[in-house]
Amino acid sequence: MNRKRNVDSVTRVIDEYLQRRNLKQEKPAWLIGKSPLGGLGIIANRDIEQGEEIFKDFPIILGPRVKGPNLFCSSCYQQNDLNYCSxxxxxxxxxxxxxKFHELECALIRGKRTKEVSFMDENLFRIYTPLRSLLLDKDDRNVIAHLKYHTGKQHGFEIDELKHNDFVFEQEEEQFLRLVCCVMDANAFEVLVGYEEKFANLRGLYPLSSLMNHSCSPNTMHVFDKNHxxxxxxxxxIKKGQDLCHSYARMIWSTPTRIYHLSxxxxxxxxxxxxxxxxxxxxxxxSxxxxxxxxxxxxxxxxxxxxNWICEDCCTIVNRIDIANTLIALGSIIGSFDKENLDDMLKFLNGRLLQLVSSNHEIVVELKYxxxxxxxxxxxxxxxxxxxxILDIKKRFCEDLLKLNEQLRLGNSKMKGLLLYExxxxxxxxxxxxxxxxxxxxEITxxxxxxxxxxxxxxxxPENLKNFVD
Structure with missing residues (x-):
């Protein structure tokens, strides 16, 4: 797998893919090259201004996440008037x-499954996204073959689940599906369609974007438009020669949490x-x-x-196990809160919590957020x-989190945009x-x-933001 993956071959495959999607730029501000961070990356070939659009990318595969919270239409991704496929x-x-839009996918599923299903199969809904790769043509399959991938028994469990649920694949199909799972686990982005509770939680494989390397203070931000x-x-x-970076971890996580998640x-x-x-x-x-x-x-x-941990002032050593136990205890307290009980959150935030941790500790930040x-x-x-x-509390927390955004060197992050709107x-x-x-x-304007x-x-x-603009 991926044996021909080098700068030239990946550049050619990505260029052709963008051309097919009408996204190829005449003079892009980037190139694919060897990254000082290791492996391949996307490198700025000129200085790029803050807020400047760098590129657009289209998902070669898009579908539900395994752990998404909601069921939604498998074609348009909205949640109303759902019924099982007739x-x-x-x-x-x-x-x-x-x-009608679903016909090809429906035929594929029925052709690979040995039984019909007269109900909404939630288990299938959460694991079928890799199946969509079987509808790709030869050129798009070649794109997938040129992307980095993970190895390990945990990758490709969706295919095992599909087989357990009466799906049958030819050997070559199964090998390709497992590659798709490994590639998506390494590169897929979370894609939210909708706002607040009315959203679909998707994962999308964006070939060009997948080449960006990771940084916990990324120099890019991305959003998804109505066409995904x-x-x-x-x-x-961004200076010429710098890697274009995004983040696989939440910006408001602390270093230990991010390192554990990424590893x-x-x-x-x-x-x-x-x-x-x-x-x-x-x-x-x-801290x-x-x-x-x-x-x-x-x-x-x-x-x-x-x-182990150390006090920067008096150099007292604290055992990492004690730190871990304290975090577990704090997490348990927060987990016991009703998610909408503002009084309990504020009481905990302004009381015991700030006696234990810094004012920007990730737990404080999570509660404020x-x-x-x-x-x-x-x-x-x-x-x-x-x-x-209460209005002043919201205003102050927005300002606190915006200040933290700048301190973490996140620039015009999506988090900053949402907080500015609030x-x-x-x-x-x-x-x-x-x-x-x-x-x-x-100033308000x-x-x-x-x-x-x-x-x-x-x-x-937010809908109101879009309505103001429209």
């Missing part, structure tokens, strides 16, 4: 139009500047307060999960329900309530414009 393949569909195109922009200014799911140890800095650019996202002096206790070696999307939206906390004190809504609500008091309307510039191509952006 031809008895087992997939959910929402309309006659989608039924990935739009990649520079989140910060388990992507099988590499990240050594990016953020991971290598015990303070995470001065954010102290993983605890020292019991002896109240200084910051951090990993002695952040790249080693087995490293969660609270931002409770206030204004959830029952009992909608804009007309909340008092000025901050804008806070100011709009304040203006509505206190119309007699002077407001800085220019600029906050909205910044949010729009970041999220303007994003199909999952």
């Amino acid at each position: 031809r008895k393949c087992g997939l959910p569909l929402c309309s006659e139009r989608c039924m 195109l990935m739009v990649v922009r520079a989140s910060v200014p 388990r799911t992507k099988h590499f140890l990240c050594r990016c500047p953020r991971c290598s800095d015990p303070t995470e650019f001065g954010s102290y996202m993983s 605890f307060h020292c019991k002896a002096c109240r200084g910051n206790v951090m990993p002695r070696n952040p790249l080693n999960l087995k490293s 969660r609270i931002v999307w409770i206030i204004g939206y959830k029952a009992g906390y909608e804009w007309t329900d909340i008092d000025e004190q 901050l804008y809504l806070c100011w709009i609500e304040k203006s509505r309530r206190f119309s007699s008091q002077p407001q800085n309307n220019e 600029n906050i909205f414009k910044k949010a729009y510039e970041i999220l303007k191509d994003d199909v999952s952006a």
